[in-house]
Amino acid sequence: MADWAQRCLDQNGLVVMPHAPAPQLERVADVVLALGDRQWTGFSYTFQFESSQRQIHRLLTHATWEIGGSIAGNTxxxxxxxxxxx
Amino acid sequence: MNTPASPHFTTVDLKAAFNCDRTELPTAMESVGLIRKQFGPTQYRGIPFALGSAAETNVILLESERGPITIDLEGAHASYLIFLHAVEFPPPRSLDGIGEFEVWEDDTGAHVSDYVLEYEGGATVACPILRRFAIHVNRHGWGRSGFACVAAADDPVTRSNQEDVALGRVPTFFGLGEQRTRSGRDHTLRDGGAGAWLYALPNPHPDRPVQSLCLVPQATRSVIYGLTHTTLTDHPLRGSARQKLLLTLPPGVEFNAIDEIDHLDIDLGPVISARRQLTYDPAQWNLDASDVQPGTSTDTVIVEYAAHPAGRLYLDTPQGLQTYTLQSLRPDIAPIAAAHRPVTVHVIDKTTRHPVGVRIHFHGEAGEYLHPKGYHRKVNAEWFEDHYAEFRNKANQYVYIRGQCTIDLPIGKVYIEITRGCEVTPVREVFEVHPDTDAITFELERIIDWRGRGWVTADTHVHFLPPTTAVLEGEAEDINVVNVLASQWGEMSSNVGDFDGGTTHTNTQPGNNGSLMCRVGSENRMPTLGHISLLGYTGELIHPLSSGGRLSLPSVISRK
Known part of the structure; x- marks a missing residue:
């Protein structure tokens, strides 16, 4: 997976990982190991929502994902x- | 075909250890899928097992309340012990206000049990069995494979629809037929999955007699259906990469309607295909003739397979079941050099030095077709079944490439044909692949240039191809303009979505000066008065695409 992704980056492409078995540790490893010479210091989810017509029924988030932090308990x-x- | 199980395995009778009837298993580990109706002596992927009988204790329920269970192995020598087992499904979870839901991946890597090998003399080795690695749930879904175990099911081979029709068999649905091979894991999903998983536990001390096996449960329950062991040194669940062999058929074995052999199987891996051998005359593989077709063998077949090296090949003949050993071949069964050397093939124009689109064909010394990566081992030339950048001219198969392809080739002689229309000298020659061959370049020379004199070549009647593929095939056939035609066949419409009334498709490859293009038009049809090709128009698609009665389909859709 990492090799495919690297070759895509080398050919000026964009890598999206749509299907993979959970737990998606190989993807995390790709990020941690600086795939594509990107130096990651962490990553998190951000939720943005804006609408004058609709309301959010429920949005659950218990923590951000941070490398070096704890992700236990998130679903x-x-x-x-x-x-x-x- | 009733293929015998591999003789390289010894089943273990678990009758004395069975402690539960399958019908009494907890819901989270109930007997489902393929294994649900299987009892007694059976086999999975060619490996034999002695399953329990119906309506009695027939499985080992491993749970902490019942404690460890010991199985006497009587000093067996084994390199691997193969388990047929499954772990209980994780309990559903709930989240505030949402209710219960299943989380398939819960507890991946959790410690399910220990399989403890006890050797003569008292030494023991405990092997942890981890969820999702050595063992998995009875019901799995797409994208939820085990990592170190495989579904207890064979990997089937499928045929294209027209091949099934020609053989008088019920076709699979179209896309599945084109896949040609599937995993047992996915194939069984429609029937509820395999129901159990095969795990080959490596014995860390294969030289020591194993006196017994102690199954020690941990917090999670699991079920064991069967156990067998082997002295094979190669991992028993791991097949080889694709290989081919040449088999001389015994008297009385006939080719079927698609020139293949039925009733041929390998115990430890699938036979991918068994096709009549094509016999090329090397002395004729040159440019003396415009078209060089192979002969067809009367009694030899090329068998492609992906099996364990200790596998045995079985052929059902009028004289009975013939057995061949893959590792020790006989005069009537010979290996074909494996196509495992990746080589990049470049095709350039001799004058401009630019890559050029071409039609290209490769075969090996046994006449076996060799296809570049991304293309098919068997080109489907049937009507509306295959719109890929491929072509079949009688027995010869081709692909279309944009001046470059990568292909796995055998070490030794490889026969190649490259064509680019009628004004470019083709290539038909043999080249040698060495263990260090990485790339090879062929040059094509244009000897006639009618385009330079103002003429334009065109194929005004093309169906089904995507416009980009049509540009490639046009370049490879030296066709300046390809007209792909939207049309209607009964209630089936084709290429309508490709028509926008304005776009002329071309490519920006070096050397393409805009002289290679595709334009989508339409072929409008009236069954009595005929068909008319409407080319290059702008605006809206001209309707009706078909009018005046039912379509009379062309004869090409009939295989014969």
Whole structure:
């Protein structure tokens, strides 16, 4: 996976990882290991929502994901096959 | 075909250790899927197991309340012990206000149990069994594979729809037929999955007799259906990369309607194909003739497979079941050099030095077709079944490339044909692949230039191809303009979405000065009065695409 991603970056492409078995540790490793010479210091989820017509029913987030921090206890619910539970 | 199980395995009778009837298993680990109806002697992926009988204790339920269970292995020598087992499904979770939901990946890597090998003399080795690695749940979903275990199911090979029709069989649905091979893991999903997983536990001391095996449960429950062991040194669940062999058929074995052999199987891995051998005359592989077609063998077949090296090949013949050992070949079964050397092939114009689109074909010394990466081992030339950048001219198969491809080739002689229309000298020659061959370049020379005199070549009647593929195939056939035609076939419409009434498709490859293009038009049809090709127009698609009655389909859709 990392090799494919690196070759895409080398060819000026954009890498998106749509399907992977959870827990998605290889993806995390790609980020931690500075794939594509990107020096990551951490990453987090950000939620942005703006609407004058609709309201959010429920948004649950218990913590950000930070390398070196603790992600235990977080659950992300989605309709795909790759629900994440860490 | 009733293929015997591999003789390289010894089943273990677990009758004395069975402590539960499958029907009494907890819901989280109930017997489902493929294994649900299987009892007694059986095999998975060619490995034999002695399953329990129905309506009695027939599985080992491993749970902490029942404690460890010991199985006497009577001093067996084993390199691997193969388990057929499954772990209980994680309990559903709930989240404030949302209710219960399943989280499939919970506890990945959790310690399910220990399988403890006890050797003669008293030494023991405890092997931890971890969830999702050595063992997995009975019901798995797409994208939820085990990491160190495989589903207890064979990997099937599928045929294209027209091949199934020609053989008088019920076709699979179209896309599945084109996949040609599937994993047992995915194939069984429609029936509820395999229901259990195969795990080959490596014995860290294969030289020591194993006196017994102690199954020690931890916090999570699991179920064991069967156990067998082997002295094979290669991992028993790991097949080889694709290989081919040449088999001389015994008398009485006939080719089927698609020139393949039925009733041929390998115990430890799938037979991908068994096709009649094409026999090329090396002395004719030159430019003396415009088209060089192979002969067809009457009694030899090229078998492509991906099996464990200790696998055995079985052929059902009128004289009975013939057995061949893959590792010790006989005169009537010979290996074909494996195509495992990746080589990049470049094709350039001799004058401009630019890569050029071409039609290209490779075959090996046994006449076996060799296809570049990303293309198919078997080109589907049937109507509306394959719109890829490929082509079949009688027995010869081709792909279209944009001046470069990477292909896995065998070490030794490789036969190549490269064409680019009628005004460029083709290549038909043999080259040698060495263990260090990385790349090879061929040059094409244009000897006639009608385009330079103002003429334009065109194919005004093309269906189904995506416009970009049409540009490539046009370049490779030296066609300046390709007209892809939207049309209607009964209630099926084709290429309508490709028509926008304005775009002329071309490419920006070096050497393309805009003289290679594709334009989508339409072929409008009236069954009695005929068809008319409307080319290069702008604006809206001209309707009706078809009028005046039902379509009479062309004869090309009939294989014969």
């Amino acid at each position: 992300v619910l989605s309709q795909g096959q790759c629900n994440i539970s860490l």
